[in-house]
Amino acid sequence: MIWDSHYILFVMLPGLLIGLWAQMRLHSAFSKYGQVPVENGLSGAEAARHILDQAGLRDMPIEEVPGQLSDHYDPTKRALFLSSDNYHGRSVAAVGVAAHEAGHALQHLHQDALFNMRMALVPVTQFASYAWVGVLFLGMVLHLIPHYLLIAVAIFTVLTLFQLVTLPVEYDASARAKDQLFRLGLVRPDERVGVSRVLDAAALTYVAALVTAVLQLLYYISLARNSRN
Numbered sequence: 001m002i003w004d005s006h007y008i009l010f011v012m013l014p015g016l017l018i019g020l021w022a023q024m025r026l027h028s029a030f031s032k033y034g035q036v037p038v039e040n041g042l043s044g045a046e047a048a049r050h051i052l053d054q055a056g057l058r059d060m061p062i063e064e065v066p067g068q069l070s071d072h073y074d075p076t077k078r079a080l081f082l083s084s085d086n087y088h089g090r091s092v093a094a095v096g097v098a099a100h101e102a103g104h105a106l107q108h109l110h111q112d113a114l115f116n117m118r119m120a121l122v123p124v125t126q127f128a129s130y131a132w133v134g135v136l137f138l139g140m141v142l143h144l145i146p147h148y149l150l151i152a153v154a155i156f157t158v159l160t161l162f163q164l165v166t167l168p169v170e171y172d173a174s175a176r177a178k179d180q181l182f183r184l185g186l187v188r189p190d191e192r193v194g195v196s197r198v199l200d201a202a203a204l205t206y207v208a209a210l211v212t213a214v215l216q217l218l219y220y221i222s223l224a225r226n227s228r229n
């Protein structure tokens with residue numbers, strides 16, 4: 001039942017294809033703009049430092065983390081974490097990603113409503129993802145939960161909502177990044193185009209995640225409806 005032909009055709013396959021497409025776009029944007037140096041010679045970490053300092057966040061640490069594209073802002077630690085490539089890199093891509101993470105810190109600083117909502121949804125989403133494994137096993141495999149399809153719909157509603165809130169938060173962080181880079185004179189107008197390409201490509205992975213979540217939700221809604229008839 002988990003692997004029925006409808007699931008493969010309408011959920012797995014399109015999810016896989018859009019995910020692959022997003023990864024390819026991301027890879028091509030990074031391999032291109034990872035080679036283009038920024039004229040002012042700043043590294044990603046230095047550019048982020050400028051943005052944070054200008055916003056009055058002088059005490060906020062910027063740390064290097066292993067991994068590729070492991071860059072993130074941690075609201076609980078109130079710290080920026082940049083992958084080695086983007087921490088040390090002096091390319092348009094590195095400066096763009098670092099500025100994007102600084103953009104999240106600015107959202108937090110300004111108490112952006114959607115940023116706060118996403119933060120509040122993180123523990124709920126984590127619980128829902130774990131709970132899903134249990135529901136799947138007890139309901140679908142062992143048939144121990146009679147209404148597990150309704151629970152599945154509830155779980156995928158939470159996961160879809162999370163992806164839905166994530167999307168504008170990500171685009172807003174990128175908008176703040178471009179705005180700050182330009183306003184502080186950290187990138188030239190022509191470099192701004194490259195920053196946009198890189199950040200738009202990165203945002204596509206969140207679009208792919210949202211599409212996949214919606215497809216899964218629709219699938220379980222249709223199963224739940226059919227089981228009632």
Ligand SMILES: [Zn+2]
Pocket residue numbers: 100101104170173
């Ligand atoms: Zn982000």
